[in-house]
Amino acid sequence: MSTASSKSKLSSEIEKRFRLIYADLKVDADEFASIVAFFKSINPPPSAILWCRSTAFRIASEFVTLGADGDRDKSLRLLKCVNSIVHAIETTYLVPRNRTLKFSDDGSPFPGDAIEEHFRDCYADLDVDEEEREGLMEIFVDDAPVPASKLVWTRAAAFRIGSEFLTGEKEKDVAVFKCVNAVVHALEKTSMTPRPAKRETGPPENTIKTMNMRVPLSEAIQAIWDLDDNRLEAGKDYDIEVQRWTRVYDTTDQASRPLFRKVNDAILRERETFKTFIALLDNYESEVGVAERVDMHERKENWAFIASIMKTAPMQYCFRYCAAHCDKVSLSDPSGFTKLLYKLWFDLYNRSRAKDSSGFEHVFVGEVKNGEVSALFCFLNYRSLHFFVRRGFLISSLMPFCRLLVFTTGFSST
Known part of the structure; x- marks a missing residue:
């Protein structure tokens, strides 16, 4: 159906x-x-x-x-x-x-x-x-x-x-x-x-093997969400403070206090996927047009992040789902899948005058153009949002996404 x-x-x-x-x-x-x-x-x-x-x-x-x-x-x-x-x-x-x-x-x-x-x-x-x-x-x-x-x-x-x-x-x-x-x-x-979804501990790999991979993409995304036993829980691990509401076209902040009231930072330091993700956030030049330079240390951090997420149930499911729908991915070649991830996320391309962007930076970290955040689509990345707010960048283009952030997720910080 x-x-x-x-x-x-x-x-x-x-x-x-x-x-x-x-x-x-x-x-x-x-x-x-x-x-x-x-x-x-x-x-x-x-x-x-x-x-x-x-x-x-x-x-x-x-x-x-x-x-x-x-x-x-x-x-x-x-x-x-x-x-x-x-x-x-x-x-x-x-x-x-x-x-x-x-x-x-x-x-x-x-x-x-x-x-x-x-x-x-x-x-x-x-x-x-x-x-x-x-x-x-x-x-x-x-x-x-x-x-x-x-x-x-x-x-x-x-x-x-x-x-x-x-x-x-x-x-x-x-x-x-x-x-x-x-x-x-x-x-x-x-x-x-x-209400936060009640989740069981992530199933073992042999359970994922029995899951039907011939389902529509929307059902696959729901399955990935259900398999995640690693995310923070509202009211327990984090809190946000909504305060004043804004319209989509507003360009000024109507809230007097920070959006992020608190977060259990210990979790961010202890869980491997969080640690390896946060390590990547300072690897990029946020301004569009400034060429990125990736050294050996940063490449190691990129691979460490991919290695950590590939241990999780959501990414194991993702691997198997892609293998069922894409000729470029094979269950017999997991390293080929991780190389494809690296290419999609971390290979540089031109957004302006130089190799100044990557898929990972554009989606998960965010970019700045003429003082405005021109990209930041990962609603879970409170660290990136916090980064731009602290530095005084205008986030008018993020207003629709911030509203969704308020109701569907929220890492928070004081």
């Missing part, structure tokens, strides 16, 4: 499940448990969580429009069902971003009343526009950061206050559903983060 058809099948399965939930306009304890079990069984990637939640609202809106005008009770019961689904999504796939956050530094209580009034202001015209969405995010980040103990209350309040605006008129009630979805989105985006 193709990747597109697999996604379509999963989407249809989720939509069908939501329609079954809404059919009787109620979710009891047993059905809620079954919803949680369903979400655990499908295990979508973090990028699909937003789709699941917005789809819950969209399908519910279909049921609103199917009814007769004046049926406020139906809309209210539907909204309660959506709240149950969103609660299941959040408890299954998300964790609090601000685990240790207190209500405030001066000991004042959590401003629940003020948040409720702000929700009412947002719902008043039955339309949460871009300015109001940004205002919500500023409140959740700066004015009233939501601690873990108040997340469920705050989300439930968004639904409860929304229900006050239900009238039974189809068009208006659908607008209310959209408003609640926008508020919940702002809350999740600022106050929650995807």
